[in-house]
Amino acid sequence: MNLFSLLQARNAAGKPVRVALIGAGKFGSMFLSQVPHVPGLVVSVIVDLDPQRARDACKTVGWDEALIAATTFTPDPAKAMADDVEVVVEATGSPAAGIRHARAAIAAGKHIVMVNVEADVLAGPLLAAEAHKTGVVYSLAYGDQPALTAEMVDWARATGFRVVAAGKGTKYLPAYHDVTPDNVWQHYGLTAAEAQSAGMNPQMFNSFLDGTKSAIEMAAIANATGLDVPSEGLLFPPCGVDDLPHVLRPRAAGGILEQAGLVEVVSSLERDGRPVFRDLRWGVYVVLEAPNDYAADCFRQYGLKTDASGRYAAMYKPYHLIGLELNISILSAALRKEETGQPRGFRGDVASVAKRDLAKGEMLDGEGGYTVWGRLMPAETSLRLGALPIGLAHRVRLIRDVAHGAVVRWSDVEVDANDESVQARRAMEAAASKTSR
Structure with missing residues (x-):
């Protein structure tokens, strides 16, 4: 808890922390809104495909x-x-661009904060290894749910608790997997005109709804913490904060988990569409197990919500403020040479799954689009199936039909073997396969 004092010392010495931002969208704008209020933090370069839009964003968030x-x-x-x-x-959100920019930063000796979780899940373990060799920090972005969850997992383990489950909340119903940008706004209670006037991107918001973003974030958490991924994918159980330790415990103890030590997402909706009481739609959680009777007694004495046995309890954070909290990652990297979450292995992957019957010759359109959604699966399962990662399902053509609900495989599409993101992913898969032998 010394980031601010470290920053004050740097500022007093006339050596502010200088930052370059790539991508001035919503996340980037939220970060930029805080910059004028943090002496010693300077954003000297803002890269965006539309520089004037980036300037306008700075004006909107209060820059003079x-x-x-x-x-x-x-x-x-x-x-x-x-x-x-x-x-x-x-902070671009493009997997291909994210890999390219991260590698350029690492080669230039810059610390890299990867807001772009899509790129992290596609090739993060490889990028983190490259950063380590160069002596720079590769970090997940504090304020986003993967880094916040990883922090809670680290807290639980460092204090001696067994982590039973960790993850986040979201709005989910099974039918959402097949939603497309054409009908996404009805699920947000908006008209298309209202969303357009607010500058909301239907494909991006649909990736939040159709399960893809949840899968990507849980893969990032699994890779950063070493937690396992459910063998059949996310269950999205309806669950409020009071019921976390009851629902998210192993089946042998009366819960829904196939085993302890899993990532999972809880839904803010019951399966009939009713709202869950005290939902965790915007937050993150960790379910932990007391290592002994004394600790279990302390849970009760200090008011933690537990299951009936008293041994399982939950800690949670009801909100996340994404870009408003990003400085924690930036200052941790610059002043402590520490990451706020980082992939340490390849445990979770996100496979492309057909939203409808897809025909040979069709072009896939990536996260939140009309053709595929992303399903979480263990990395070893993804490798065995030859699943096409959702991060590469962008503007690639099918060379055979794929049935509704089926996993799209590498062998189902035309890929450019010379594409840098394809090469990075293939290199990471080869390294993972070699390690698992």
Whole structure:
């Protein structure tokens, strides 16, 4: 708990932490809104495909003209690797771009904060290993749910508790897996016109709804913490915060988990659509087990919600503030040389699954689109099936039919073997296969 004092010392020495931001969308804008209020933190470069949009975003979040004039706005990612930049924040949301930018930052000796969890799940273990060899930090983004969950898991383990389950909440019904951008807004209680006027991207918001984003985030948590992935994918049980230790315990103890030590997402909706009481839609949680009777007694004495046995309890954070909290990652990397979550293995993967019967010749359109959604599965299962990762299901053509609900495989699509993201993913798969032998 010394980040602010460390930053004050750097600022007093005339050596502010300098940051380059790639991608000035919603997450990036939320981060930018905090920058004027943190002396010693300077965003010197903002990279965006539309530099004027990035300037406008800075005005919207409260930057004055002097601060805007002192900042470089550019569409060129190479400018993010300037000599005075210490930390690069990758917030584009594009898996291919994320891998490319992370590698460029690592090669330039910059710490990289990967807001782009899509890229992290596609090739994060490989990128983290490359960063380690170079001596820079590769980090998940604090404020987003994977890093917050990883922090809670670390807290539980460091205090001596067994982690039984960890994850987040979301709004979920089974029918959502087949939702497309054409009918997404009805599930958010919006009209298409209202969403458009608010600048909301239907494909991005649909990836939140159809289960893809949840799968991606749980894979990131599994890879960062060593927790396992449910063998049949996420269950999305309806569950409020008071029931976490009752529902998310092993089946042998009366819960729904096939085993202890899993990632899982809880739904804020009952299966009939009714709202769950005291839901965790915006938050994260960890379910832990007391190691002995004395600790279980302490749970009761200090008011923790437990299951009937008193041995399983839950800690949770009801909200996450995404970009508003990002400075924790940036300052941890620059001032402590520590990450706020990082993939340490390849345990979870997100496979592409057909939303409808798909025909040979069709083009896949990625997360939240019309053709596929992302299903969480153990990495070893994904490798055995030859599953096409959701991060590569962008503008690739099918070379055979795929039935509704079936996993799309590498062998079902045309891929460009010279594409950097394909090469990075194949290298990571080869390393994982070699390790598992």
